[in-house]
Amino acid sequence: MDNTEYLRPSNLKELGQIMAGHKNRATVIAGGTNLIPQMRNGGKSPELIVDIGDIQDFSFIMEDDGFISIGAATTIAEIASSDIVSTFSPILASSARELGNPLIRNRATIGGNLANASPCADTALPLLALDAVIRILSPGDKTRNVVLNNFFHGYRFTDLGKGEIITRIIFPKPDDETTGSQIKIGLRNAAAISVASIAVMLTMEGKICRKARIAAGSVAPIPMRVSRVEQLLENQEISATLLEQCKAIMKKEISPISDIRGSAEYRSYVTAVILERNIQRALS
Amino acid sequence: MIAKRADTESVKAEYRVIGKPLPRHDAWGKVYGETKYSNDYKLPNMLYGKVLRSRYAAARLLSIDTRDAEKLPGVVSVMTAKDVQNNETVTRFGQTHAVGGFEGLYRVLADKKIRFKGEAVALVAAERRDIAEKAIDLIKVEYEPLEGVFDPVAAMQPGAYQVGEDKSNVICSYKVRKGNIEEGFAHADVIVENTYRVPMVDHAYLEPESGMAWLDDDGVITIRAATQVIEHFRGVADVLGLPHNKVRVIAPMVGGGFGGKEDITVETYLALLVWKTGRPVSLTYTREESIIAHGKRHPYIMRYKTGATKDGKLVAMEAELISDAGGYVYLSPWVLLYSTVQATGPYDIAHVRVDTHTVLTNNTFCSANRGFGGPQPCFAYESQLDELAKQLNLSPLEIRKRNYLHTGDAMATGRVLEHRVETEQTAEKVLEALGPPSKPKSPPEKIGRGVASSMTSYGRMMFLHDTSRSFVSLDLDGSVTVRCGVQDIGGGQASSLAQIAAEILGVPLSDVNVYIGDSALTPLAGTTTATRQLYMSGNATLKAARVVRDNLLKKAAEILNTSPENLDLKDREIFIQNHRKDTLGLKKTDPECNVNYGGTRKAVVAVETCVDDDSDRVVALEDVVKACAAEGMPLFNVAQFNAPTRELIDFKTGQGKVFADFTFGTQAIEVSVDEETGKVTVLKIVSCYDVGQAINPLSAEGQLEGGALYGLGYGMMENVIMEKGITLSPTLAEYLIPTAVDAPDVETIMIESGGGVGPFGAKGIGEPSCVPTAPALANAVSDALGVRIYELPITPEKILKAxxxx
Amino acid sequence: MMTYSIETNVNGRPRAAEVTARDTLLDVLRDHWDVFEVKNGCEQGDCGVCTVILSGKAVNACLTLAVQANGKDVVTAKGIGSPKEPHLLQTKFVEHGAIQCGFCTPGMLTSAKVLLDQNPKANRQEIREAIAGNLCRCTGYKKIVDAIEAAAAKPES
Structure with a gap:
């Protein structure tokens, strides 16, 4: 139990070497807010901790060429207070402000929130709705991109292979016709694990919805896009009737479980409520 | 004897320290990070203790093999039940006065039958904490899992699984009988009958159970632990088969108590490990241990049937309360007795029938928690009252006003309320303070308001013959020392004693030093429980300080050539009263005067200044002290305050007097409820109590504010969720208490009737302050939505279901 | 057992220790350096009593590995002010009765200190949000918010 090793590369090159040499035994952390409590409980005992928290190249929020790029080790607090994020993706900013509590937000990172792949990962929903792409560094200095929607494979199971790490998250800047909304339901106003969450991005052409992105959290084994609801909305005028249809389809598409925070039927009901509310807010 | 009302009034006119919002003497050390709690001490050669806990809630313990653990390098001792001299003792109640009836089995380490998950099975002491943890994993325990019983109603049935070794799971039952219940309901025009449920909740103090112990040079086991009861030294000594004076318990500042540190936690484990190893041992529970293995607030199932006449007069109340005691008895019988006595609330009802039962199950054991059996029935009787009001088309205030007990009225137990009852005034004040109703922000939001009153005892049950002692002395420079064995759990228990001594001896608060919480060196003051310390130890300190004051005045009278009754004491001077008053009339007062506080620390406090130049009418305190000392006049006193006593009540009818007095109060809440998501937002909360006399208004307000939030957590979110004896909410991420963004600004109103039995007419408010919040919330939600939630906590899910x- | 040498600066004082990769900053502060004003309440990041200022940010010491603090500055409640030089926040906490059991106080003060450093005019809602990771079971938070607000309203002298 005391044989855990720790390495803190200071740049990408060092990181690449470490990951190449230790790909089978490395557990990557940035803040460590997921791993540290798990180690304390005795559940996890990594052989080697690779801490990317000090790699400057991993901590940034950039706007260029129509894209926003966020370094994997950027803290949730930095995202919550970033002018770029607030301007171009307010739903990511607001979901960051609702993650955990202020102390955790100062340590937790966006890369960690995604790699942890919890169904209730707060930042995953706006990023799914924003069509985000994950850039992954593979052993041998190879880089690959994965659409976030293809990143989550199952409960706490992602596309990340051995020795791979997330380096950045990239999403297109929404155009002027595109608006979003995000709502998280928790059992208290801070430090609450999501019971149900929805993020919505809608691109409107007059009254017609041209593109819809709907992401739902805590209602399936992974944070998920709800394509059937998106399809229902696209190229349609959003009417009360259509919203009722969307809610009905939403309930069919999700597969919530009952746990100490809420029953499946509650999650299902409230997910439909916040879907409608999000669409109305995005349109208003 | 307690302060007489007339006496109190004569002093009240000139309070100098009492009633002032002075910074508490313990606050400075806390902001500078200097205060050392139980886990903040180390000694050379100190070992770390750890407890192995049962994996099963119901099981037979077949064997324990500790050999591998003992072989682990760094492990110094492993102990199981066979190593404990007296592994089973009975918890007895009362300090000097043994009370028959209910005695709870206290088993230090499990053997035979496991009664709840988390029950202590073995102890380890090791050189390092991680080694102790590893050793725990190496102990092999063989269990035979048993079916267990997890629902108190099921546990009451004949043939139910037996939690312990007794014949029945029912620990005890009480009754209250007043009038004729059938006749009462026959007179009722409206009857409502409902079943209410309240959850198991945790104290969730920020400091987990913790302590450290060592053998002193005389072989006394000295335990420095976070406890509300240093007098557990006796119980610990009994376990080890030692004379009581060979165990000493010291309580440093405690990081929150709320009843959870009333029972023994780490003390016995520490004593056993210290006695066995001869070395100092430190032991602190993890948060998970704290949640799964210390006593909780009892879940109750409560059936209430309440009848009223057309004009809103309550005529009959029938209540059946079943409490889940969990795996061991602990304080369940007494908690239930409190519920029984307080089951009818602050209301006058002609015909009453109350039946209560507390039952063993294989859940985590339950014991004391702030309110001690008060919050559970309050949720039920206050919900019932609003349901009646609704049917009778009366306002919630009106139905209450028509039924409140007043001074001189008798409760359902026949006990006459001879002290001040100001419930009606508290209800009027909270509703007035609530102001005009808020407007809903958007269509799914509904606004609702609710009110709830309660009466909650302060001071222990009278048949326990409660006592407290306090020592007050003056040093030659006029500084004051108070020694009193109170445990300070954050409520200002120590600081209030300092204020009382300062008031009586005419010195600034900064001149008083208080030593507390040491079973060997401070006079025993009883438990910091039952909202009793201000009442009991405040009176003891008042009594001791008055004796010292009398001696001073006697000597000063000689010096000033007058009689003691002409003299007063203030600002370290003794002076002839009329003379001083005249002087004061001419002097300016400076309310924002800088006074030296605790040596190097400065605080801004309100003080009156007075310059006196007439030396033949005034003498310095220091000079009087020196004169007394020269003549051998005692400058100290140890006083004992004996609470008024009664014999045990009649358990068949509930008739009799259980408590010395009650604290009365009302809370009002305004909520906004989102009808689509079920989310409740508390917009306003007002709490008004007759506190008798606020010794320190800042501390008293702090109790009212904190109590309301404690009650709001109970109402909105707190729940120890158990499934077949397994706690599903063992961390503070699952067991939710309100954060700063969940907490509204609690508005507090204090009525100071002077009608309490505490010092200067004070009443106790620590526990009463949390009792009516949850029903006020429930009533507000019901007002907003038109449907009632009968089960706490009131979650969004329950609202959508309703x-x-x- | 694999150990690592770390050096930090705690309240201006250089500190060093040999730690394992699993030790948290909370472990090393309390067990190695006797920095007891940093409390242990849950070791899961749920309660905030171990809050310290690490490189200018308020964090849970229990959610930070000791090795991660290597080479960094740590400030605790004792580093905010002392009896000789009280910080305005400390004075206001005392004056406003924001102290009861005191167990949350050191963590609460460190969160408040960082807030006021970054946002000297923080309003009540901002104050509440800034201390949302610091649980208090005694006070109901009102007097704590009052105290921080009072410290925010007046510039430090």
């Missing part, structure tokens, strides 16, 4: 949406 609305028929899911």
């Amino acid at each position: 609305l028929g949406k899911i």
